[in-house]
Amino acid sequence: MAANKNTYKVLFACSELTPWIKTGGLADVCGSLPHALHRAGSDVRVVLPGYDSVLRQIESPIFISQLDLPLGPVALCRTTLKDIDVLLVTHPCFSNRTGNPYMSDDDRAWADNPFRFALFSQAIDEIAVNQARLDWQPDIVHCNDWQTGLAPALLTLRAQRPATVFTVHNLAYQGNIMQNAYETLKLPTELFHDNGLEFWGQASYIKGGLAYADRVNTVSAGYADEIKTEQFGCGMDGLLRSRSDRVSGILNGIDMDDWNPETDTHLAANFSFNTINLKAVNKEELQKAMGLPIDPDVPVFGVISRLAEQKGIDVIIEAIASLREDYFQLAVLGSGETHLQVQLLTLEKELPQKVAVRIGFSEPFSRLVEAGADVFLMPSRYEPCGLNQMYSLRYGTLPMVTNVGGLADTVFDSDSDAGKANGFVIQGATGPHLESGMRRAIAAFTDKPAWRNLQKNGMTQNFSWDASAQSYLALYQAAIDDVQTLGKQLQPQ
Ligand code: ADP
Numbered sequence: 001m002a003a004n005k006n007t008y009k010v011l012f013a014c015s016e017l018t019p020w021i022k023t024g025g026l027a028d029v030c031g032s033l034p035h036a037l038h039r040a041g042s043d044v045r046v047v048l049p050g051y052d053s054v055l056r057q058i059e060s061p062i063f064i065s066q067l068d069l070p071l072g073p074v075a076l077c078r079t080t081l082k083d084i085d086v087l088l089v090t091h092p093c094f095s096n097r098t099g100n101p102y103m104s105d106d107d108r109a110w111a112d113n114p115f116r117f118a119l120f121s122q123a124i125d126e127i128a129v130n131q132a133r134l135d136w137q138p139d140i141v142h143c144n145d146w147q148t149g150l151a152p153a154l155l156t157l158r159a160q161r162p163a164t165v166f167t168v169h170n171l172a173y174q175g176n177i178m179q180n181a182y183e184t185l186k187l188p189t190e191l192f193h194d195n196g197l198e199f200w201g202q203a204s205y206i207k208g209g210l211a212y213a214d215r216v217n218t219v220s221a222g223y224a225d226e227i228k229t230e231q232f233g234c235g236m237d238g239l240l241r242s243r244s245d246r247v248s249g250i251l252n253g254i255d256m257d258d259w260n261p262e263t264d265t266h267l268a269a270n271f272s273f274n275t276i277n278l279k280a281v282n283k284e285e286l287q288k289a290m291g292l293p294i295d296p297d298v299p300v301f302g303v304i305s306r307l308a309e310q311k312g313i314d315v316i317i318e319a320i321a322s323l324r325e326d327y328f329q330l331a332v333l334g335s336g337e338t339h340l341q342v343q344l345l346t347l348e349k350e351l352p353q354k355v356a357v358r359i360g361f362s363e364p365f366s367r368l369v370e371a372g373a374d375v376f377l378m379p380s381r382y383e384p385c386g387l388n389q390m391y392s393l394r395y396g397t398l399p400m401v402t403n404v405g406g407l408a409d410t411v412f413d414s415d416s417d418a419g420k421a422n423g424f425v426i427q428g429a430t431g432p433h434l435e436s437g438m439r440r441a442i443a444a445f446t447d448k449p450a451w452r453n454l455q456k457n458g459m460t461q462n463f464s465w466d467a468s469a470q471s472y473l474a475l476y477q478a479a480i481d482d483v484q485t486l487g488k489q490l491q492p493q
């Protein structure tokens with residue numbers, strides 16, 4: 001694609017941001033795409049809730065202004081992250097909690113999430129129309145996931161507004177609230193109707209983005225097609241089909257500097273494809289750290305995951321139960337649903353020589369799993385994009401994935417074209433599919449030249465943001481054109 005010479009002022013709104021606050025891939029995308037847009041010449045400012053844990057990591061945030069929002073006053077502060085400005089919306093509702101931005105430690109959604117993310121969206125809306133004493137009018141407001149979904153809807157109530165883009169990272173998380181909660185928050189009644197925020201009698205924050213943003217995109221071409229079907233549409237497929245000329249897919253990139261086995265400081269030994277033998281040092285370190293028998297020849301399957309229905313953790317547990325006698329090891333790092341934690345720990349107890357589980361969220365340890373494993377398991381039921389399969393490819397760890405969403409767009413089975421094959425694709429998120437996939441990998445692991453070829457194909461792939469950043473710039477232009485056309489239509493003749 002030819003480089004887009006246009007540059008834009010972009011207000012990029014998100015609820016997590018690597019390296020400050022992360023529950024999953026959303027943080028990594030929001031921590032890397034804005035930098036790629038900046039490198040391409042745009043003026044990007046990120047807006048994020050000013051969580052306590054984030055403020056603690058920042059030296060001296062600069063107070064900009066108090067925003068008097070319909071839901072109450074917030075303080076807007078500013079800091080920088082590498083080369084871009086980050087605006088922090090601070091309010092007591094974003095402080096003083098253990099757990100993550102959305103859930104308590106015991107895995108329950110914070111009861112005031114509807115308030116918190118309505119407040120955040122009201123702040124985005126105010127900044128978007130240059131009412132925040134920044135003397136800065138964005139051309140584009142780029143919102144991400146349900147936590148920011150109300151902002152594109154609120155902006156349609158403004159006489160003059162910037163264009164809006166809404167990116168769906170995961171359609172299953174919708175931010176739906178009861179109608180009376182919507183009324184209690186005194187959110188605009190004119191947005192509550194079936195072509196607006198109303199969703200089966202509830203109000204849906206994500207629908208604000210899906211129905212009102214000028215352009216909607218998701219994080220892979222495959223998932224953009226899937227969400228228009230009943231199977232993957234989470235009840236929104238009708239709306240998405242009706243707006244299909246406004247819905248597209250742009251594959252996520254990754255931060256190629258951050259996720260680089262040659263420089264990653266968390267590894268026991270750095271390596272590249274030319275020094276791939278050093279990967280074994282990481283494997284040994286992983287086995288040691290996990291209390292598994294040290295054995296260079298056994299194929300090690302790695303998992304780093306939110307423990308959630310989406311990720312097929314139950315599928316892994318089912319497959320392992322049938323592979324008890326086989327020659328392999330499994331190393332799992334995960335946090336999330338309690339019943340999955342319990343089942344994984346039970347499996348570890350039953351098969352201590354084969355299965356090791358660490359419950360928790362640890363960025364450093366995740367790097368060692370990426371580098372030390374031979375195969376990375378991602379039997380997801382759906383996967384909007386998935387970053388771990390790309391990180392794995394970069395670390396010479398062959399991904400084993402289901403053929404859905406972004407996984408199908410990035411992983412090519414060992415049986416396909418030898419110049420392209422980089423992992424293993426299974427045809428369904430079921431125990432038997434994964435079991436036979438894992439048997440296939442265990443057998444393939446003994447054929448070192450063929451294995452090296454798969455690793456080489458993955459390790460030499462380019463997953464940088466450059467191409468996708470250009471696609472976002474084109475999407476911004478399309479959204480701006482839409483708003484201009486709309487403006488002309490609304491002008492009195
Ligand atoms: P999702 O966003 O659906 O969870 P992705 O594959 O896009 O899936 O991204 C997941 C990101 O979160 C990756 O960077 C992965 O390494 C990280 N991650 C998930 N679980 C953990 C964990 N328990 N500890 C450390 N990192 C984790």
Ligand code: GLC
Binds near residue numbers: 219252384386387
């Ligand atoms: C979501 C999706 C994941 C995607 C990530 C970043 O969390 O589940 O597939 O990679 O967002 O876009």
